[in-house]
Amino acid sequence: MGGDFGPSVTLPACQAFLQAHPQAELILVGRAEALQSAAAWPRCTIVAATEVVEMDDPVEVALRRKKDSSMRVAISQVKPADDGLAPADACVSAGNTGALMAVSRYLLKTLEGIDRPAIATVMPNQKDGYTTVLDLGANVDCGPEHLLQFAVMGSALVAAVQGKDNPTVGLLNIGEEAIKGSETIKRAGELLRSVAEAGHVNFFGNVEGNDIFKGTTDIVVCDGFVGNIVLKASEGLAGMLSSFIKQEFTRNFATKLAAIVALPVLNQFKKRVDHRRYNGAALLGLRGLVFKSHGSADAFAFEQALNRAYDAARNRLLDRVHDRILETLQALPTAAGSDNQVQVVTTA
Amino acid sequence: MGGDFGPSVTLPACQAFLQAHPQAELILVGRAEALQSAAAWPRCTIVAATEVVEMDDPVEVALRRKKDSSMRVAISQVKPADDGLAPADACVSAGNTGALMAVSRYLLKTLEGIDRPAIATVMPNQKDGYTTVLDLGANVDCGPEHLLQFAVMGSALVAAVQGKDNPTVGLLNIGEEAIKGSETIKRAGELLRSVAEAGHVNFFGNVEGNDIFKGTTDIVVCDGFVGNIVLKASEGLAGMLSSFIKQEFTRNFATKLAAIVALPVLNQFKKRVDHRRYNGAALLGLRGLVFKSHGSADAFAFEQALNRAYDAARNRLLDRVHDRILETLQALPTAAGSDNQVQVVTTA
Numbered sequence: 032m033g034g035d036f037g038p039s040v041t042l043p044a045c046q047a048f049l050q051a052h053p054q055a056e057l058i059l060v061g062r063a064e065a066l067q068s069a070a071a072w073p074r075c076t077i078v079a080a081t082e083v084v085e086m087d088d089p090v091e092v093a094l095r096r097k098k099d100s101s102m103r104v105a106i107s108q109v110k111p112a113d114d115g116l117a118p119a120d121a122c123v124s125a126g127n128t129g130a131l132m133a134v135s136r137y138l139l140k141t142l143e144g145i146d147r148p149a150i151a152t153v154m155p156n157q158k159d160g161y162t163t164v165l166d167l168g169a170n171v172d173c174g175p176e177h178l179l180q181f182a183v184m185g186s187a188l189v190a191a192v193q194g195k196d197n198p199t200v201g202l203l204n205i206g207e208e209a210i211k212g213s214e215t216i217k218r219a220g221e222l223l224r225s226v227a228e229a230g231h232v233n234f235f236g237n238v239e240g241n242d243i244f245k246g247t248t249d250i251v252v253c254d255g256f257v258g259n260i261v262l263k264a265s266e267g268l269a270g271m272l273s274s275f276i277k278q279e280f281t282r283n284f285a286t287k288l289a290a291i292v293a294l295p296v297l298n299q300f301k302k303r304v305d306h307r308r309y310n311g312a313a314l315l316g317l318r319g320l321v322f323k324s325h326g327s328a329d330a331f332a333f334e335q336a337l338n339r340a341y342d343a344a345r346n347r348l349l350d351r352v353h354d355r356i357l358e359t360l361q362a363l364p365t366a367a368g369s370d371n372q373v374q375v376v377t378t379a
Numbered sequence: 380m381g382g383d384f385g386p387s388v389t390l391p392a393c394q395a396f397l398q399a400h401p402q403a404e405l406i407l408v409g410r411a412e413a414l415q416s417a418a419a420w421p422r423c424t425i426v427a428a429t430e431v432v433e434m435d436d437p438v439e440v441a442l443r444r445k446k447d448s449s450m451r452v453a454i455s456q457v458k459p460a461d462d463g464l465a466p467a468d469a470c471v472s473a474g475n476t477g478a479l480m481a482v483s484r485y486l487l488k489t490l491e492g493i494d495r496p497a498i499a500t501v502m503p504n505q506k507d508g509y510t511t512v513l514d515l516g517a518n519v520d521c522g523p524e525h526l527l528q529f530a531v532m533g534s535a536l537v538a539a540v541q542g543k544d545n546p547t548v549g550l551l552n553i554g555e556e557a558i559k560g561s562e563t564i565k566r567a568g569e570l571l572r573s574v575a576e577a578g579h580v581n582f583f584g585n586v587e588g589n590d591i592f593k594g595t596t597d598i599v600v601c602d603g604f605v606g607n608i609v610l611k612a613s614e615g616l617a618g619m620l621s622s623f624i625k626q627e628f629t630r631n632f633a634t635k636l637a638a639i640v641a642l643p644v645l646n647q648f649k650k651r652v653d654h655r656r657y658n659g660a661a662l663l664g665l666r667g668l669v670f671k672s673h674g675s676a677d678a679f680a681f682e683q684a685l686n687r688a689y690d691a692a693r694n695r696l697l698d699r700v701h702d703r704i705l706e707t708l709q710a711l712p713t714a715a716g717s718d719n720q721v722q723v724v725t726t727a
Contacts, residue, residue: 157619168553171561205516205607213519213604240608241615256561257605259553260588261612267589268613271505272620272652279648286644293641296634300627304620 032061032083032101033126034326034333041125042069044333048341049074051334055341058119060105080104084130086326093130094137102126106138109319120344121320123311123336125328131321132169132314139319142349144356147173148316149181149255150323151188153309154265156246163189163198163250164243167312168259175218178202178252180356182223182232184315185250187355191346192339198249201238203257211237219252222363229362231355269306311336313343320349380409380431380449381474382674382681389473390417392681396689397422399682403689406467408453428452432478434674441478442485450474454486457667468692469668471659471684473676479669480517480662487667490697492704495521496664497529497603498671499536501657502613504594511537511546511598512591515660516607523566526550526600528704530571530580532663533598535703539694540687546597549586551605559585567600570711577710579703617652659684661691668697 034040038061045057049072056074059066063079070077080101084093093100108119124131132148141148151165165181166173173181182200189198202220204212209220220237227234235248240261243251253261276297280290290297310332314321320343324336382388386409393405397420404422407414411427418425428449432441441448456467472479480496489496499513513529514521521529530548537546550568552560557568568585575582583596588609591599601609624645628638638645658680662669668691672684 155619157622171553203608205519205604216604240611240613241618243612244615244619253608256553257608260551260601260605261608263588264591264609264613265588265616267592268616269620270589271503271592272617274505275651276648279644279651280641282644282647289641289644293628293637293644296627296630296637296641299630300624303623303627 032065032080033086033124034324034328035086035125036329038065040328040330040333042066043330044337045069045075046072047330047334048337051338052341058105058108060108061101078104078108084126084134086127088127088130090129090133093127094133100134102131103134103138106131106135106319106321109321110138111318117319121322121340123322123324123333123340125324125326125333125336127326128168128323131323135314135317135319135321139317139321141316142318142353142356144360145180145184145316145352147177147180148314149177149184150258150312151181151185151315152262152312154243154262155304155309156244158246160246161193161309162243162246162248164258164262165250165252165315166255166258167262168255169314170255172256173215173254175215175222178215178219178254179222179226179232179359180316181252182234182250183226183356183359184352185252186232187351188313188315188343188348189249191348191351192342193249194346195249197233199233199235199247200250200252201235201242201248203243203251203253203261204237204239207237207239209237215254226359226362231359231362266306269304273301307332308335311339313339313348315352318349320344380413380428381434381472382672382676383434383473384677386413388676388678389681390414391678392676392685393417393423394420395678395682396685399686400689406453406456408456409449426452426456432474432482434475436475436478438477438481441475442481448482450479451482451486454479454483454667454669457669458486459666465667469670469688471670471672471681471688473672473674473681473684475674476516476671479671483662483665483667483669487665487669489664490666490701490704492708493528493532493664493700495525495528496662497525497532498606498660499529499533499663500610500660502591502610503652503657504592506594508594509541509657510591510594510596512606512610513598513600513663514603514606515610516603517662518603520604521563521602523563523570526563526567526602527570527574527580527707528664529600530582530598531574531704531707532700533600534580535699536661536663536691536696537597539696539699540690541597542694543597545581547581547583548598548600549583549590549596551591551599551601551609552585552587555585555587557585563602574707574710579707579710614654617654621649655680656683659687661687661696663700666697668692 058076060078082097082100084100084102109122111117149166150169153161156162223234226232312323322340406424408426430445430448432448432450457470459465495518497514498517501509504510571582574580660671670688
C-alpha cells in the first residue's frame with residue numbers, strides 16, 4: 032500500500048517478480064479491495080489489513096494508533112511464532128522509512144549483540160560494481176561500538192547477497208590517516224582494527240567520500256546522519272547533472288539533431304547509472320528480514336527491491352548476521368567487547 | 380609553491396590574473412629561483428622564502444619547523460602591522476589545507492566573536508547559480524554556536540562576493556522538520572531561528588543533502604566532518620559519471636561517430652559543470668583573508684581562486700564578517716548569546 036503510488040506500482044512489480052521466480056511465494060498485505068486483482072495469482076496469498084500508514088504519518092501514529100496497518104501486519108509476517116517459524120522469510124515495503132524502522136524494531140526486536148538496527152543500501156561504483164553503505168539514517172548519533180556492529184552486519188549482507196565471503200570494510204572519515212576524525216571515529220577505527228586482527232572483519236581502514244564511488248571497499252560504514260546526507264546529496268547531484276545534459280541536448284535544432292544521433296549511447300549511459308537498479312535498502316540487525324523500497328519507486332524499481340529481499344532470504348542473511356556478530360563480539364578484547372560478551376551470554 | 384604542480388601552474392595563472400585586472404598587484408612568495416621568470420612583470424613583487432610546506436607534511440612541521448616556508452611568509456603578508464596596514468589584502472595558496480588553516484590561525488588569530496574559522500566553497504546548483512557550503516573540514520566536532528557563526532560568516536561571504544544582501548541559510552539535516560537530527564543540530568536550529576527573528580540571518584530552516592544541488596538556499600551550513608564527506612562524495616560521483624559517459628562514447632566505431640556529432644553539446648555540458656570554475660575556498664573567521672585553491676588545480680582553476688580572493692578583498696569581506704558577527708551575537712537573547720556578548724565587550 033505504501034510509496035508514492037501504492038498498488039498501482041507494487042502489484043505489477045509483484046506479478047513480474049512471481050513470473051521471474053517460479054519458486055517464490057508472495058503474501059500481499061493491504062486493503063482487500065485494493066488487492067483483489069491479485070486474488071487469482073498463483074503462489075500468492077492476500078492478507079487483509081484495514082489501515083494504511085501514510086507517508087507523512089508521524090512514527091507515533093504508525094506505532095501506537097494504526098495497529099491494523101498494512102505495514103504492521105506485513106512486518107508481523109516475518110516474526111517467528113512459538114514454533115520458530117514465520118509465515119514469510121522477508122518483508123518489503125515502500126512506506127514511510129521512520130515508521131517502518133520503528134514498527135519493525137518494536138515487533139521483531141534486535142538480534143543479540145546488536146544495539147541498533149541500521150539501513151544499508153548499495154551505490155554504483157567506478158569498478159562497475161556496488162558499494163554497500165550503512166547506516167543511511169536510522170541512527171543519528173552513533174558510538175564506536177555501533178559503527179563496529181554496522182561493519183559486521185554489512186559484511187554479512189555482502190557475503191549473503193553478493194557472494195563475497197570476506198568483503199572489505201572502510202570507515203568513512205575526512206582523511207585516510209588513523210589520527211583523523213572525531214573521537215568516535217578514531218575509537219571505531221581501533222575497534223575495527225582489533226576485530227580485523229582476530230580475522231572477523233576485513234577492515235581496510237579509513238576511506239573518504241569519493242571512495243564510495245571509486246569502489247575502494249565493498250562496504251562503507253558511517254553514522255546515519257552522514258550516510259543520509261551523502262545519499263541525498265548524491266541523488267541531488269545526479270539529478271542536476273542529468274537535467275543539465277537534457278537541457279544542453281534540447282537547446283536548439285542542432286543540439287536536438289545531435290541528441291538523436293547520441294540517443295543510443297545516452298540510453299546506455301542512463302541504464303548503467305539507473306538508480307532504480309539499486310532500489311531496496313536492507314534494515315539490518317532485526318530478528319527478521321525487512322527491506323525498504325524508495326517511496327518514488329516505479330514497478331521496475333519495486334521489483335528490484337523484491338529481488339533483493341528474495342536473494343537475502345535464500346542466502347540466509349539473518350543467520351549470517353546473527354553468527355557474524357556473535358563471533359566478532361567474542362573476539363573483542365576490550366572493555367566494550369567484554370560488556371557485549373556478557374550481554375550475549377546472558378541473552379543467548 | 381604549493382599544490383600538485385607548484386609554479387608551473389601558479390605562475391601562468393598569476394600572469395593571466397594580472398593581465399585581466401589592471402588595478403591588481405601581486406606579491407609572489409616562494410623560492411627565488413622558482414619565481415625568477417616573474418621578476419620583470421609589472422605590478423608584481425617577489426618575496427623570497429627558503430622553505431616549502433610539502434603536501435604531506437604534518438601540521439606540526441608547517442607550524443613549528445618550517446618557519447620560513449612560502450606558506451607562512453605568504454600568510455604573514457595579510458597580517459596587519461602596528462599601523463593597522465598589511466602588505467597584502469588577501470592570500471591565496473594551493474598548499475596543504477590542514478597546514479594552511481593551522482598556520483593562518485596561528486599567525487592571524489580569529490576575529491572577535493568567532494571561536495573557530497571555517498572553510499567555505501561554492502557548489503553549482505540546478506538554478507544555474509552557486510550554493511555556498513561551510514564548513515568543509517576545518518572543524519570535526521561543532522557545537523550549535525559554531526554552526527551559528529558559520530551561518531553568519533557564510534552570509535557575509537555571499538553578500539560580499541555575490542552581492543546578495545540578505546542571502547538565505549539552510550541547516551544541513553536529515554529531514555526538514557525542526558524535530559529532526561542530533562541535539563546539536565536541533566539547538567543550532569533554535570539559535571538560528573532566534574537570530575533570524577532579530578533580523579540578523581535569513582534562516583530558511585533545515586535542508587537535506589539534495590538541497591545543496593537544488594539551490595534551495597544560498598548557503599548551507601554543516602559541521603566540517605559532514606561537509607568534507609559531502610564535498611568529496613560529490614567529486615567522486617561527478618568523476619564516476621563523467622568517466623562512464625566517456626566509456627560509453629568510446630565503446631565502438633558507432634559510438635565514436637556519435638561522439639563526434641555530440642561533441643559540441645557535451646563540451647557545453649562539461650563547461651557548465653566544470654569544477655575548476657568553482658575553485659577557491661575561503662578560510663573564514665580569521666583576521667585576514669586567506670583562500671585555498673584545490674591542490675590539483677591547473678592554471679585556469681588557480682586563476683579562479685585568485686579572482687575569488689580579489690573580489691572578496693575589493694568587497695571588504697573581512698569588515699563584513701566582523702560587523703555581521705558582532706551584530707548577530709549582540710542580538711542573541713540566550714545564555715550562549717550573553718556569554719559571547721560579554722566576551723565581545725571585553726575583547727573589543
